[in-house]
Amino acid sequence: MMRFILPFVIFIVLSVFLYIGLGRDPREVPSPLIDKPAPAFSLPLLYDTQKQFTTEDMKGQVWLLNVWASWCGACKDEHPVLMDLASQKIVPVLGLNYKDKREDGLAVLRKAGDPYVLTLFDVDGKVGFDYGVYGVPETYVIDKQGVIRDKIIGAVTPHNLRDRILPLVAELNKK
């Protein structure tokens, strides 16, 4: 009897491991910045490069920082989701236009709509680098104290918005 049970158990265990492995995205590297203070920065605004934004401006608010670029395909997929989120006015979303040409970035917002409270212009990607950005789009959830609480690598979808981002935002807003 043992002869059959043991291989069967090994088979089941291996199957479970492989199944979990299949569902995971190896590109998703867990960020070491979670639960650390969001790196402070000062950047010009995309619409008006004369004006500067600093991370201090968002202190006391829960907010999302969405890193995007006109050359990024997945950003086009998440754009309508962000537009929908913006219309609900649940949480302010700031855009970080990452390594983009200013006119290209502006053209996207003009054509597809602007879901952002503010759009910051990170032309050389220095701020993106400090935030550990390696593939756009990436979205950070930042709490009232300016601590990064979550990072979504890849597009924001109605699914991860409902199950992951919004519950966290609600919880952080209570504090």
Add this chain to the structure above:
Amino acid sequence: MKNFLIALLLVLPAFAHAGEAKDLADDPVMERRMILLAEKVRCLVCQSENVASSHSDWSNDVRQIMRDKMKAGASDQEIMDMLVERFGKSVLFDPPVDKETLPLWTAPFVFLFLGIVVLFFQLRKRSTVVQQEVALTSEAQAHAAQLLKEENK
């Protein structure tokens, strides 16, 4: 005309140049140091490649940042720490042994050990099975001898 064409073709290589070597820094010693360091860093966009050999945009940026930091006088360790701080230990091809990476480092040895244990018990079981089979009764042995005798006739 023919000579002119040949002359033209001979001159042509002078205009050929490889565009790739462009981002070589003005300081070859530092560039060498940067490449050696970049070989230890994983390209997060193309994960089986290192930053030194990758052509991805992100790797280009990392190499440029390494150059900038080196120019500013940062040590190799400081640059590595800066990368780990932002991207986590998975950017290192050779992650340090610590609490977090211990399973990663020990798992192969644990599996090897388990394999040896299983193999040991299997072999022992097999040898006892073989011994049991050898232990024939004297009757059976006599019968076998008889059969062999007949065969040899």
